[in-house]
Structure formats: structure tokens, C-alpha cells
Amino acid sequence: MTPKWPPQGGLIYLTMATFLVAAILLRNKKQQTLGHGVWFAGFVAAVVSVAYRWVQTKHWYPPMQNLFEFFLCMAAALWPLSLLSKKQTGLDTRFQDALLGVLILFPAGFVFKEGIRQLPPALQSHLFVPHVGSYVAAYIVLARAAFMALPMLWAAPSRVRQLDAASRQTAAMGFVLLTLGLLLGSLWGKICWGHYWQWDPKEMWSLATWFVYGAYFHYRLKNGVRNPRVLSILLLLGLLFIILTLTWINISSMFKGVHSYA
């Protein structure tokens, strides 16, 4: 955990603060107009942050060469994504997206190093950014799907159809990205380690996550929205698996004393 300094660090923290204020305002029914304005201002701040980084790198191509840059771009992509999804599904997810923006920028602001990393030979691959990038994008999109499906646990039957359509479309998009990330990882594994599947815990959790979404789509296709709660629970289970995939390395080290081979 190391904070960053202005201008890049300042821009990131400004964006985070703006997203947070936007989320608080959007929660309040009377402050919608102001909330929309602040949410847009956060988007502008995120774009400026990416643009500043682009100028700093002195490359003609966009700054997407490491995780720090990729997370900056994801934060800037949230506003258009939110707008598109509103147009497509009619569901307003700006509050959730603003919160998600704060979550995405947190590692960019406090964890990832902004300097150009000296990559070890194993990570020097053209597949690094596509593989990690599609997973990051997939996780963000699937988290949005889970947020959209959450109200199905208690929503009135009249709202279920809209919530279901929105979460289903979002989950389908996330599923494509999740599959792409899994397959690119497998391909990279073959090129780097010699095997496309190593039975590594992280791989197993990723595969388990993929199967949970497989279960969701099979259930949806078979039963429709007769039991909206089951759909909601399956998408939330997917989000739980995503969180466990991301944190498994840390969790498994907690009982390392018992499983010395882990």
C-alpha cells in the first residue's frame, strides 16, 4: 500500500472522490440532477487521468501496457458502459457503477506501481495484457450483473422482467469475456509453461466460476424467470466465486501451516 503523488496520483484520488460523491448523491432521490452531473464530472476526471498517462508514456498507442494503466482505462469506460446499458435495458445502474468505479480505482491508486515494471521473462508476452485485461473486464461486467440481479430477491413481479433482462444481457457479455480470459490464459500457459492446464488452484477457481455462470444460463434457459430468486442467487454465487478466485492466494496462506504443500 503506497499512495501516489500528484499529478497522476492526485487525478486518481480526485476521480475516486468524485465517484464517491456521485454515488452518495445518486442514492438521494432529490439530488438526481446534481448526482448525474457529478457522475459525469467523475468520468471527465477519469478520462483526464488516462490522457495524462498517455502523454507520459510517449507512445502513440493507448496506455494499456500494464495493470495500472488498464485499471485507469476501465474506470474511464464505466460511464459509457453505464449509459449503454441504460439505453439497452432501461435499468438505471449509475449508483452501483459509481461505487464500482471507486473499487476499480482503489488498486490503481494504492497498490499497482505506476513506474514501468521490469518484467521477469515469464511475464514478457503479448498475451499478458489481453489475458489479464479480459479477466478484469469480465469481473467488472459480471459484478454489474450481480448488482442488477440483487433486487430480484425481493422485487415485485412487475419489475422482475426488466431486472432479469438487464442482468442476463450483462452476464452474457461477461461470460464471453470470462471465456476469453480462460482460453487466453490456457494458451499462454502452453506457450510459457508447456501445458495448457496445470491444475493450479487459481485455474481451478476460475474454471469453477465459469461453471457457475454455465449453471445460471442453463437454469435460465430451462426455467425462464419462474423463480427469479434462484437466478439472483446464482449470479451472486458467481460474484462470490470471483471474489474467492481473486483472494484465494491470500486465503490459502492462512492455513498454510496445515497444508504445507499448498
Place this chain on the structure above:
Amino acid sequence: MSRWLQKLLGLSVAMWLCLLFAGGAVVLAFFGAEVSGALMGCTPHQRETLVVPMFNVTYHIGEMAWITTILCQRVTLVLAIGLVVSGIRAIRRTRYDSVLIHIGCACVMGGWLIGQHAVRTTSEDRPVTGAMALIDGDTMDTLWGGATLNEYLGKLPFTVHLDTFTVAFYKGGLPREYRSRITILEPGKAPRTEDVLVNHPARAHGYHIYQMSWGESTDHYGRPVTYTVLQFIRDPGLYVVYTGFAALFLGTIWFAARVFKGGVGMEGECPRKPNGGEGRP
């Protein structure tokens, strides 16, 4: 209670299978890479030697892993056939996205089984995997295994000559690049020179050649030498797996496009007719 039971049993079988696989994957995640790998695909070598320390006790699980491997691979074969069947059934419903996804999964499983068959039936004439340690100027055509590469695994159908091995470092002293420049001499073909780096394997005669490791040692006269370790892997099922990947990915894109177009209706895409007959869209 019975209402819930009814609800659960009424759910789709495919969903339960998916959740079952998810649970199985989580169980394997607890075991760790080495044990899970052996349980699913034990090599003849692991059968003799696999020893796992667990709860301060050392378990010789090689023989057990050999049995679970046979079981797991039979089950995989059955599942792959099941996936082909559901893929073919999806043709009748003109759900070609579903066809691609299910056949793609079956291809991945089938390709893995082909590779595992090669691992089980590996021989010294055509070893499936192995490594060799070389210093500059060495020529070799044999593969070795074990922690110190002292176990003979077999002979390659071609010869490898190491021209040079170089290590480059970053300014701070971290390794930047390991590069083995090798010349591959295949019988009946002109010799060709290839660079083998991490993330950049070479190919010869069905083998992928990887930069695996390196180290410093001394030769017979006590002079310091730097050696490189190259790993050789042959997987006859690899391109079946890759075909499966392509089909799987195209299938998910097609499926997502269908979902976006609103093709998946309120009661499922392909509602059964009220009389229980097979529905067609």
C-alpha cells in the same frame, strides 16, 4: 419442504451438472496443483514416486492417484460423449451457438484424453516429455527426468546442438532474458537454427522445446560453466484442444449475440409445448 424439494428436482439437470463440476473444481483447488494434477492425470513416473506431506505425515499416494486417474479419465470420456449428444440435440433445435459450445467442450476434453493416453503409453523410443541440460557446443538427442536429470526417459527422433546460451539482466540486476540458440538436426532435413526463450518455444518433429531452467556448475577440469535446461513436450491432442477452444469461444459470442437480440424468451428459449412434446422455435 416438499414444495422446495419439488422445485429443486424440477431444475435443469445441466445446471446441477455445472454446479457439480464447479464444486469438484473447488475441491481440487484445495488439494493444490501437484496432487490435483496427479489425481486427474498420473504419469507412470508419479505412480512409483509421488509422495505428499500432509498434516505432518508423508503419504505415498502414487498408486491411489493411478486408480483415480483411470476413473477420472473414464468419467471424462463419458462426459465428452454426453456433450456431443447434447450438441447434436441442439442441432435439432437450430441452436447452433449451443452446438459450438458443447462440441467445443467435448473437443477440449477429448484432446486432453488423447494427450493423457500418450502420457500413459510413453516409451523410450518416443518419450512424451523430458529435459536435457546443455553447455555451449553440446549435442544431444536423449531426454532425462528426475530432480537432477539423472533418469533416462528416452531418445528423440532428432538431435539438438546448443550454439550459445545467454542471460541478460536489467540495470538493477533482475533477469531480463534467457536465450538458448539451438540448431535442430532432423534426419533428411537441412539443419535449422532457432532461439528458445521463455514464452517463445521452438518446434521440431511434434515436440515443443521450452527454456526451462539454467544454472552454473563446473566441468571435468573444474572450470566454471553455465548450462541451460531445455524441456521437450509432445502432445498429440493439442490441436484438438485448440479447435475446441475456437469452437467454444465462437459459441459464447454467438450465444451472447442471441441473448442481446432478445432471443431468450420469458420461459426459456425453447418452450416445451403444453402437451409435453419437443418444441421448435
